Amino acid sequence: MRIIDNDYNTYEQVIRICMKALSIGFEDALQIALAVDHNGQADVFQGDEGSARQVAEVIASIGIEVRVEPLTDAN
Structure with a gap:
């Protein structure tokens, strides 16, 4: 799961929501x-899709863009 930069969330907001969402x-x-x-x-975050979506939902709740993408097999 990936978070994307924006011009409106502060460092403090990103830090707090990551602490909450990711423990x-x-x-x-x-x-x-x-x-x-x-x-x-x-x-x-890397994990099963359900967990990734739960984390993404918490982070997105303050307006941060999130992307949940399947991992690609490097082999």
Whole structure:
């Protein structure tokens, strides 16, 4: 699951929602916020589709664009 940068959510909002949705600490959430800001997006969750959609729903609740995509087989 990937989150996409936008021009209206603050660092604090991204950090707080990532902490909530992903059950992570401040430092990990800060690293996600920095990655999104610098790269325009960040992969934040890998797991089964149902869990990914639950995480995506929480993050999207504050207006952040999320993308849930199946993993591709690298083999």
